[in-house]
Amino acid sequence: MDILSYLGLGFAVLLTPENLFYCFLGALLGTLIGVLPGIGPTAGIAILIPVSAGLDPTTAIIMLAGIYYGSMYGGSTTAILINTPGEAASVPTSLDGYKMARQGRAGPALGMAAISSFVAGTVAIILLMLLAPAMASVALDFGPPEYFALMALGLTIIVSLAGKSLVKGLLTGLFGMFLATIGLDPMTGQTRFAFGNANLMGGIDFISMVVGLFAIPEVLSNLEGEALSVYDTKLKNIFPTKEDWKRSTGALLRSGPLGFFLGILPGASAAVAAFIAYDIEKKLSKEPEKFGTGLIEGVAAPEGANNSAAGGGMVPLLTLGIPASPPLAVLLGALMIHGLRPGPLLFEQNPQFVWGLIASMYVGNAMLLVLNLPLVGLWARLVKVPYPLLAPTVMTLVFIGAYGVRNNLFDIWVSIGFGILGYLMRKLDFPAAPVVLALILSPMMEEALRQSLIISKGSMDVFVTRPMSLVLLLMAAASVGFSVYSRVKAANKTESFIEAISD
């Protein structure tokens, strides 16, 4: 079957009332999660995994993926209206977007953010459709040593997720790997670090941990500060003017492919893609000095790039089982809960699922444009929901999400414990993202290591004598180098952005 036939199969899977409904629901909830402070895509997907438990796996992942890319759309609304980017990927958007809002041009800024997200998101899906099957076919020959090297490559993403301090990032990554060892060792049958607690024999519940680590600290952090001030502006016209289109065309065309390829790279997150896209537009501009004063191309470029990077991140996730960011790590967890193991075999064994998901991204992207353009006024009003009402509601969702997976109150206590830990980590500048990534990848790496050593009868040479394994290990080393370089560059950029914003 060629790609078009597979795509036809994907649309046949998607075009059922149930799948279309959950695709729409995912896009809607994603936008909501992106707009409202206090949840974020990582915890948002985690909370809703139990909800998806009763659904068909394809339907469930269509909805959860919709939340993931929908939240990228929604995140720009708060960045533009209240200068509070929901996540790092929206930081560059806030620079020109918020200035536009202050100049009474919030409408065109929000409109261009949605249009740019749609255009770049669509480019990303087309590239995903063309590249992912080829990558999967290469990975079909992988054995345990290659998988071990692949997981090592995946774990190098920790360096890029490390935040301000590499030592703290590595510590939290190791902590995540350690958490993964709790419970029954599947190979030896021995128990590790359960301390006689029956609830810990099965390991730490992934969803409870993620919900606690991401949603609770977000709420607690919002409770300690002053109320967010929404820039009160009337959204008169959301459609960009002819001049806006002229200025943004280059950014619209460039940000899609750029974001996609950066999204594929392990370690280059949507945030890095957004920063680089903004930087490129600034360098190509005839008036770079005006960036940061409310230029519409300064909104189009990062918004397009971060959405496209979200699509790019699906390539290593689906073909190799490597998540490039925390929300994708949670999505990987969701795939496993639904009995789907991402990797090259997924394309061969579950074409209905893979192509149904890709088709849903086409349709979901169009749904998001409809949701975000005409309804942008509604989302803008939602930003103003009083936090005293929002915070307790989010906490209730935390309770439901943590309880829902195993119907076990112990999991809520786990969430509360990780919530307190996550808050302290946030105060002390320890990043939470590496914990999630390590918790997902570490068990797979340990399993691949053991299987490799069984094959080689204990010789470590197996990792360097097999060409693909060696290539992957070299890529892991290169990834660390690239991540360190990007971290330094992004840190410099962030500092200059913060300076510009505070001016």
Add this chain to the structure above:
Amino acid sequence: MKRGDVVSGAVLFVVSAILFYQSSKLEMVYGNSIPGTGFLPYWLSLAMVLLSLILIVNGVRSLGSGATLKWPPGKGLIWIVTTIGALAAYTMLATVVGYIISTFAFLLVLVRMLSSYRWHTLVAFSLAVSVGLYAIFGLWLQMTLPTGFLIIP
């Protein structure tokens, strides 16, 4: 932040050292040459011990410089502690009176603490959210929610 680094580094050092000791008691090799149950945790905890020492040393060397750790002001701290306490009480209460009543009480207490809405608004909001979420998650999505002695969710 540097003092925070020293304190957090010290806590991590102690925790990692305990885990290292515990790991060393597990089987290191399984069969002839396969990493055993203790292999991964042993090396992980050893790396954590070393990294926490680096964190402490870096923190001590730059004491007095860098941003200072900011804890929330009095009211914010009270809100945070109360929110965590309310969530813990909510979890315990849910097993006794079930999901709907405990959620209603949880929302009522928290919204009252965080805002100055009148009582009828508080009651209406708490009732609407607790029943609304039950309708979505319990009835529509068929999720199991805690039931108490009243045998209702």
